[in-house]
Amino acid sequence: MNVSSPAGTPGLTRELSMELGRVTERAAVAAARLRGRGDEKAADQAAVDAMRAELNRLAIRGTVVIGEGERDEAPMLYIGEEVGTGKGPEVDIALDPLEGTTICAKNLPNSLAVVALATKGSLLYAPDVYMNKIAIGPGYPDGVVAIDAAPEDNIHALAKAKNVPVSEITACILDRPRHSALIEAVRSTGAAIRLIGDGDVAGVIDTTAPEETGIDIYMGTGGAPEGVLAASALRCVGGQMQGRLILDTDEKRARAERMGVEHPEKTYSHLEMASGEVLFAATGVTDGNMLSGVRFTKNYIQTETIVMRSSSKTVREIKARHQDMEKF
Numbered sequence: 001m002n003v004s005s006p007a008g009t010p011g012l013t014r015e016l017s018m019e020l021g022r023v024t025e026r027a028a029v030a031a032a033r034l035r036g037r038g039d040e041k042a043a044d045q046a047a048v049d050a051m052r053a054e055l056n057r058l059a060i061r062g063t064v065v066i067g068e069g070e071r072d073e074a075p076m077l078y079i080g081e082e083v084g085t086g087k088g089p090e091v092d093i094a095l096d097p098l099e100g101t102t103i104c105a106k107n108l109p110n111s112l113a114v115v116a117l118a119t120k121g122s123l124l125y126a127p128d129v130y131m132n133k134i135a136i137g138p139g140y141p142d143g144v145v146a147i148d149a150a151p152e153d154n155i156h157a158l159a160k161a162k163n164v165p166v167s168e169i170t171a172c173i174l175d176r177p178r179h180s181a182l183i184e185a186v187r188s189t190g191a192a193i194r195l196i197g198d199g200d201v202a203g204v205i206d207t208t209a210p211e212e213t214g215i216d217i218y219m220g221t222g223g224a225p226e227g228v229l230a231a232s233a234l235r236c237v238g239g240q241m242q243g244r245l246i247l248d249t250d251e252k253r254a255r256a257e258r259m260g261v262e263h264p265e266k267t268y269s270h271l272e273m274a275s276g277e278v279l280f281a282a283t284g285v286t287d288g289n290m291l292s293g294v295r296f297t298k299n300y301i302q303t304e305t306i307v308m309r310s311s312s313k314t315v316r317e318i319k320a321r322h323q324d325m326e327k328f
């Protein structure tokens, strides 16, 4: 029998969304064992191995479309790799087993284990280039901010729509020299900026719960794969996002073409970056604004995971205590 979700694509079942939380839990625990050790590669590898093992237990026929790189450079979870038991629905998978390797190595906030599972063919197959991004949470009229508007105008428009003075708006921006003009423009409005070292998937998701995170808007350029992951999350919670690939060399344009990007110049909305049904899960590795990181205690390992599903828009935060250490 083909079990279908109440509203939509056969296969992306409610059960699968809960299963996906296990995938990120396990990757996060593996990375967290190496948290704060200054070794980004080791933590990343541990997360990749763990995520792959757990993905292969899912009853899916999954293909990695946003992953660790192309097959020749990434031995595991490479783009095109098939995962799952091979019995179950055909799905596309976007993943980042350790989003924010540097912050994990330094034990700074907001590194996550992240995965999204989507209707086949419904994710933007973004190459690993930069993407210009802008995102806000739910509850605003469509188009209140736009990637092509001046940053000052976006901040003013958002403050007006939120019905607060501009000084009560906080933007999240990656702390990079390439953002110096953006940072200056936002500061000129009187708004505050939360400068982050890495971790823009968390930065975008944080805009969906400003009461909790203190972040109203995400702005700036970060990884394109991270953009598709963030868009997948927004599909489940609501909010608005726009992204545009930065393809400033022939090599990058060729890569985008190879991956089948049909409109490289296009500004994609989150609805276009993740157009089908989506399941999304993320577990905190280090402490973050929304999710605490993994805790190793005397008797158990504690994880905090967010699990979401676009067809129902349910957002679950799952705090789990794992006593069976062997399992991890």
Ligand code: VTB
Binding pocket: 099, 100, 101, 174, 176, 197, 198, 199, 200, 201, 221, 222, 223, 224, 226
């Ligand atoms: C961002 C950040 C990620 O890549 O997407 C960044 O959020 C973009 O690249 O955590 P640069 O570091 O070159 O600015 C990460 O740092 C790593 O995936």
Ligand code: MG
Binding pocket: 044, 096, 097, 098, 099, 100
């Ligand atoms: Mg990674």
Ligand code: MG
Binding pocket: 096, 098, 099, 100, 223, 226
């Ligand atoms: Mg990353």
